Amino acid sequence: MKTVTVQELVDRFSLEVLAGNMQTDRTISKPWVHRPGLEFVGYFDFFSHAHVQVLGKKEITYLHTLTEEERMLRIGNVVRYHPPCFIVTGNQEGLKYLTQYCDQEGIPLLRTPLATSKFMSLVDNFLAKLLAPEITIHGVCVNVSGIGIILRGKSGVGKSETAHSLIRRGHRLVADDSVVLKKLSSETILGTHDGKTREFLALRSIGLINVSRLYGRGAFQDETRIVLDIELTKWEEHALNNDLELEPKFTEYMDIRIPHIEIQLQPGRDVAGLIEAAANNWYLRQQGYSAAEEFMKRLQDS
Incomplete structure (x- = not known):
């Protein structure tokens, strides 16, 4: 089965590594990225956990509205599926809680200044061709x-x-x-x-x-x-x-x-x-x- 490493994604799109910098050799085997919106509210029936997870403004804003206890629960429920990596778009900040969980679980947390829709389109095309x-x-x-x-x-x-x-x-x-x-x-x-x-x-x-x-x-x-x-x-x-x-x-x-x-x-x-x-x-x-x-x-x- 063909795979792409997270490091290849980092190099191709000049991504900033916020957490899990020692785990960028993790592999990606599925094309198309996924935004874990429903998963953050507890619905996991169709969770595409083998795909790259992209967190846009909607996802990060929602997490900011939660109490610390709720936030850790929601993030923990998603992180335990061990997706290849998380990528935060739009250079969003205030990600200490997310960084903590990704470091604990050894999952790369990456960041890009690009807007969500544009970044997802670029990554989808990149992964679709390579995989x-x-x-x-x-x-x-x-x-x-x-x-x-x-x-x-x-x-x-x-x-x-x-x-x-x-x-x-x-x-x-x-x-x-x-x-x-x-x-x-x-x-x-x-x-x-x-x-x-x-x-x-x-x-x-x-x-x-x-x-x-x-x-x-x-x-x-x-x-x-x-x-x-x-x-x-x-x-x-x-x-x-x-x-x-x-x-x-x-x-x-x-x-x-x-x-x-x-x-x-x-x-x-x-x-x-x-x-x-x-x-x-x-x-x-x-x-x-x-x-x-x-x-x-x-x-x-x-």
């Missing part, structure tokens, strides 16, 4: 006009060369050779690199190039949501389909279906242009437009 189920596939990942695409095909078919042509047209490389796919939700796949190949593209007869150094920072991006799976194959005579509306095909990655297209390669064929057309056509379909439907309507109206 997401992932697989690595052989291929190339590109972002074409804001649309994430996987290019697959047999070794030597021309995936990297096609990616290079797309970069020359102003699009962006995400990963070459090893594409890391992360499942962020039941509908979302994120494509990224493995770190070692970041910004690198391997071209036959040329060698390794750094696309950011060669074409500028706009030639690369770290990640993209995958919405199209394109397989590059060798040309086969009479194998192309010229139907007005092709039957939808899909490729599954971690139980998520991604629309699949096959593009055959032939010398002189503008493959990069076809990929641009596929990306733009996918976008139009999301807007509810179908060229085939419009064409058939014109025929009917004529």
